[in-house]
Amino acid sequence: MLEVNRITKIFGKGDRSVVANKDISLSIPKGSIVGFLGANGAGKTTLVKIICNLITPTGGNVILHGKDVHKTPHIAHEKIGVMLEGARNLYNFLSLDENMQYFSLLNKLDTDNFLKNKKYLLDVFDLSDKSKTVVNELSRGMQQKAALIIALLKEPDLLILDEPTLGLDITSQITMKEVLKNSISKKENTLIICTHDLSVVNEVCEKVCIFNKGELKVYDSINSLKNESAYNNYSVVVKKSEKIMTYVSSQNIQNKEEGESYIEMNISNLEDLLSITAPNEIIKIEKNINNIEKLLTELAGD
Amino acid sequence: MYKMVKAECLMLYGELKQYYMNYVFYNIGLLIIFMGIFYSFSDSDNGMALGMLYALVMWQLCMAALSYLPNVIQDEALMGTLEQISMTRTSIFKVLISKVIVSAIFDIVKASVLFFICLFLFNLQGLILEAGSINFLLIGIIIATFVTFYAFGLFFAGVALFYKRIHAIIQVISYALLFFTNITVSVDYLPAVIRIISNIVPISWAVRYINMILEGYHGQLNEIVMWYLVSSILFIMVGFIGFRVLLMRAKKLGKLAHY
Ligand SMILES: Nc1ncnc2c1ncn2[C@@H]1O[C@H](COP(=O)(O)OP(=O)(O)OP(=O)(O)O)[C@@H](O)[C@H]1O
Ligand SMILES: [Mg+2]
Numbered sequence: 001m002l003e004v005n006r007i008t009k010i011f012g013k014g015d016r017s018v019v020a021n022k023d024i025s026l027s028i029p030k031g032s033i034v035g036f037l038g039a040n041g042a043g044k045t046t047l048v049k050i051i052c053n054l055i056t057p058t059g060g061n062v063i064l065h066g067k068d069v070h071k072t073p074h075i076a077h078e079k080i081g082v083m084l085e086g087a088r089n090l091y092n093f094l095s096l097d098e099n100m101q102y103f104s105l106l107n108k109l110d111t112d113n114f115l116k117n118k119k120y121l122l123d124v125f126d127l128s129d130k131s132k133t134v135v136n137e138l139s140r141g142m143q144q145k146a147a148l149i150i151a152l153l154k155e156p157d158l159l160i161l162d163e164p165t166l167g168l169d170i171t172s173q174i175t176m177k178e179v180l181k182n183s184i185s186k187k188e189n190t191l192i193i194c195t196h197d198l199s200v201v202n203e204v205c206e207k208v209c210i211f212n213k214g215e216l217k218v219y220d221s222i223n224s225l226k227n228e229s230a231y232n233n234y235s236v237v238v239k240k241s242e243k244i245m246t247y248v249s250s251q252n253i254q255n256k257e258e259g260e261s262y263i264e265m266n267i268s269n270l271e272d273l274l275s276i277t278a279p280n281e282i283i284k285i286e287k288n289i290n291n292i293e294k295l296l297t298e299l300a301g302d
Numbered sequence: 303m304y305k306m307v308k309a310e311c312l313m314l315y316g317e318l319k320q321y322y323m324n325y326v327f328y329n330i331g332l333l334i335i336f337m338g339i340f341y342s343f344s345d346s347d348n349g350m351a352l353g354m355l356y357a358l359v360m361w362q363l364c365m366a367a368l369s370y371l372p373n374v375i376q377d378e379a380l381m382g383t384l385e386q387i388s389m390t391r392t393s394i395f396k397v398l399i400s401k402v403i404v405s406a407i408f409d410i411v412k413a414s415v416l417f418f419i420c421l422f423l424f425n426l427q428g429l430i431l432e433a434g435s436i437n438f439l440l441i442g443i444i445i446a447t448f449v450t451f452y453a454f455g456l457f458f459a460g461v462a463l464f465y466k467r468i469h470a471i472i473q474v475i476s477y478a479l480l481f482f483t484n485i486t487v488s489v490d491y492l493p494a495v496i497r498i499i500s501n502i503v504p505i506s507w508a509v510r511y512i513n514m515i516l517e518g519y520h521g522q523l524n525e526i527v528m529w530y531l532v533s534s535i536l537f538i539m540v541g542f543i544g545f546r547v548l549l550m551r552a553k554k555l556g557k558l559a560h561y
Contacts, residue, residue, distance in 0.1 A: 011556065049556065054385050056553040074393075082389055088382025088559070094316040105309035106390035106397065134320070154390075 001030040001190055002051070002158060007060035009046050009214075020046040021057070022214040028192070028207075030157075033184055035201040036194040037296060038211030044194040045085060047211075048160050051192075052082050064158070081156030085163045085194070089147040090135045096146050097131040100153065107154045114153060121149045124179060125172065141167045148176070152183060159183075162194045173197075177204050198296055208296065225296075236273065237264045237283040243276045306392060306400035314404055329412060332362055336420055343486045344424075352429040353513045357485040359417050360444040360512075364505060365476040366409045367451035371459035372468045374401060379463060379560045388558065402452050410445070433516065440512055443530075447508045450534045456541035460548025463557050484509035504533040 009021040020043045028034055036044045049055040051062050053069045053076045062069040069076045083089055090099045104114045122128045125145045135143060144167050151159060164180075165173045181204055184191050193200060201208055202222065210218040218225075238244055239262055248256065248263065251272075256265035262283060267273055270285070318325070336358050344351045378384035388394050421427060430437060462468040482489060482496050483505040489497050500506045507530035514523055552558055 046556070049385075052385075052389055054388060054553065054558050055556045056550070077389060077391055077393070080389065082385075084382065084385055084559075086382065089386050090381075091313070091316070091383055092381060093320045094313070098312055098316050102309050102312055103386070103390065105305050105312075106387065106392045108305075108391045 001065065002028040003063040004028075004047070004051065005061050005063065007047065007050055007062065008058045009043070009050060009055065010058045019214045021050065024060070024214075024216045026209060026216060026219050028190060030190055031184070031188050032207055033180075033191045033193070033205045035205035035208045036192060036211065037196075037201060037208055041213075042211035043214040044211055045162055048082070048084075048162055048192065048194060051160065052076055052080055079157040080160060081151045081154040081158070082160040083147050083151040083162060083164060085166070089150065090143065092136045093134060095132050095134050096127065096138065099135060099146065100131075100150060103150050104153060109153065109155075113155075117153055117155075118149075121152060121179075124175060125149060126175075141169060141172060144168060145172060145176075152179070156189065158190045158192070160192045160194075163196065164193060165195065165197045165200055173199075180204050201296060210296070233266055233268055233288040234270050234285055235264070235266050235288060236270075236285045237262055238273070238277055239281040239283065241277075241281060244281075247273070247276055303396070303400065306396060307403055310400045310404040313401075314408060325412075329416065332416060333419065336362075336416070337423070339480075339486060340420070340424055350513065350516070351424060352426050352433065353509075353516045354485070355417070355420055355424065355426060356440050356444065356512055357509045358420075359413050360447055360508060361476075361480055361483075361485055361505065362416070363409055363413050363444065363448040364451040364479070365472075367406070367448050368455045368458065368475065369469070369472045370402070370405050370452060371398065371455040372462040372472060374398070375459040376462040376466065376468060379558065382559050385558050398456075406448070406452065409448075436515055439515060443508050443511055446534070447504055450504050450537050453538040453541040457544035457548075460545040460552075463548060463552040464555075466560060479503065479505055482506075484513075501529070502533055502536070504530060504537055507533055 004024055004026045007021050007024045008019070011018045011020055022043075024043075024047060036047070038044055046055060050057045051064075051069065053062075053073045056070065064075050064079060067075040090096075091102070094102065100118055104111075104118075119128075122131055125148075127142060127145060127149070130138060130142060135146065138146065144164070148161065148164055151161065161180075165176055168176060177200060180191065180193070183189075191204075193205060195201060205222060207221045208218065208225070209216055240258070244263065248265065251267075253265050253267060256263055258264075266288070336355075339358065340351075340354065344354050375384065378387065387397050390397070421430060433440075458468055458472060461471075465471075480486065482492060482500045483503055484500075485505070489500045489506060492500065507526055510526050511523075511530055514526060
C-alpha cells in the first residue's frame with residue numbers, strides 16, 4: 001500500500017545543512033497501524049510531510065497504491081488524510097461546524113455520511129455543544145480533537161496523525177485511542193501515528209518505526225519486539241536448592257533477592273530454569289510485559 | 303465547482319462576521335482617498351472627470367486583487383491550513399480559483415457602491431448618461447484588468463511563502479501604481495525610467511484606453527489595445543509561472559507552513 005524507497009532529505013546547504021531523513025526505506029501494508037517513534041528532531045514530521053508530498057525529498061521516492069506521490073500528487077490528495085502537529089489545522093476564525101463543513105466540501109464527502117459521522121465523532125469527543133464555537137475560543141486540547149475529527153471525517157485510506165494525544169486530558173486520550181483502534185478495525189485503512197506517548201504505541205499500534213537522527217533504526221511489530229529474548233523478562237520466585245544456587249551463580253544473575261528458603265530474581269531464559277526446577281519448587285513466574293516501554297525508550301534514545 | 307464556490311462563500315461569511323469593522327473602515331478610507339485625489343487632480347472642465355473616476359475604481363479593484371492571494375497564502379501558512387488545503391481532494395489551484403471568484407464578486411459589489419457614492423458626490427450623473435453604452439465597454443476593460451491583477455498577485459503569493467512581510471511591498475506598489483500609471487498624472491510628464499516601467503503595467507494602457515474611448519478619439523486606439531493585451535499577458539504569465547516556481551521551491555525548503 002505504501003512504499004517509502006530510500007528517502008533522504010537534507011535541509012540547507014554547507015555547514016548549516018541538516019540531514020532530516022537518511023536513506024529511509026519501509027513498506028507499510030494495508031490495514032496496519034504503525035507508530036513512528038524517535039527523539040525530537042529525529043525526522044518523523046519531515047518523513048510524514050514527504051509522504052504527503054508537502055515536502056520534496058532530496059532523494060528517493062514514495063509509492064502509494066502503486067503511484068509515485070511526487071509525480072502524481074493527486075493520489076496523495078485522494079487517499080491520505082493528515083493531522084499535522086501543533087493543532088494548526090483549522091481556520092481559527094471559523095466555528096468548528098464551519099470548519100467541518102468547509103473541509104467536507106473540499107474533500108467531496110457524501111453529505112449523509114458526513115452528517116452521520118460528524119454527529120458520532122462530536123459525541124464521542126464530547127464536543128457537541130462546542131460545534132458553534134469559533135476555533136479561537138476552544139481550548140488547546142479541544143482544537144486538537146477538532147482537527148482529529150476533521151481528519152477522520154475524510155475517511156482516507158491512509159490516515160497520518162502527528163502527535164495526536166499531545167495536550168489531551170486523560171479521558172480524551174483514552175477516547176482517542178479507542179476511536180483510532182475502532183476506525184481502523186472496522187474499515188480497511190492504514191494508520192501512521194507519530195508520537196512520544198508510549199501508551200499509544202503499546203495499545204494502538206501493531207508495528208513501530210524507531211527513528212534516530214534521521215535514520216530508521218528499527219521497523220518491527222510490537223509483538224516480535226516483545227518476544228525478543230533480550231527483553232523477555234520474567235520475575236520468578238523459586239525455592240532454594242543446590243541446583244538453583246549453582247545455576248544462579250553460573251548465570252551471574254542480577255536483581256536477585258534471597259530469603260531464607262526462597263530466591264527472587266529476574267531472568268530472561270525461562271527454559272533453562274524450568275529444566276532444573278521441579279514444579280513444586282516454583283512459587284511464582286510472571287512475565288514483565290510493561291518492559292516494552294522501557295525497550296522503546298532505549299531504542300529511541302541515542 | 304459550484305460546491306467549491308459554496309465553500310468559499312462560507313469562508314467569506316465567517317470572515318465577515320469576525321472582521322466586518324475592518325471592511326467598513328477600509329472602504330471609508332478609500333472614499334477619503336478618492337475624494338482627495340479627485341478634487342486635487344481632476345480637470346476643472348469635467349471632461350475627463352468620469353474617466354478619472356473609472357480609473358480610480360479600477361486602481362482600487364486592482365490593488366484589492368493584487369493583495370488578495372498573497373494575503374490568503376500568508377494567512378493560511380500562518381494558520382497551518384495551507385498544508386491542509388493542499389491535502390484535500392480538491393487541487394490547491396481550484397481552491398484558489400474559487401476563492402478568487404467569491405472575492406472578486408464581493409469586491410465588485412463594494413466597488414460599485416463606492417462608484418455610485420462618488421458619482422453623485424462629484425456630480426457626474428450627467429456624464430455617465432451621456433456616455434451611454436460606452437460605459438459597458440469601460441466596465442469590461444476594468445474587469446479584465448482586475449482579473450489580470452489577481453493572476454499577477456500569484457507571483458507575490460509565491461513570495462509570501464518565503465517573505466512574511468509581503469504586505470509592505472504591496473503597499474509600495476499600490477502607491478506607485480496610483481501615481482505612475484496615468485490615473486492622476488500622465489506618465490508623459492514623468493522621468494524616463496518611471497515612464498518605461500509604467501508602460502509595462504497594464505493599468506497604464508487601460509487608463510489610456512478608457513480616456514481615448516471617452517474622448518471619442520480613435521487615432522491610436524489599435525496600438526493602445528495591442529500594448530494593453532501584451533502587458534496583460536505578460537503580467538498573467540509572471541503570476542502563474544512565478545507561483546509555480548516558488549511553490550516548488552517552498553516544498554523543497556519545507557516552507558508551506560510558517561512556524
Ligand atoms: N523546514 C525546515 N527547514 C530546515 N530544517 C528543518 C525543517 N524542518 C525540519 N527541519 C530539521 O529537520 C530535523 C527533523 O525535524 P522533524 O520536525 O522531522 O523532527 P520530529 O521527529 O518530527 O521531531 P519532534 O518530535 O520534535 O516533532 C530537525 O533537525 C529540524 O531542525
Ligand atoms: Mg514532529
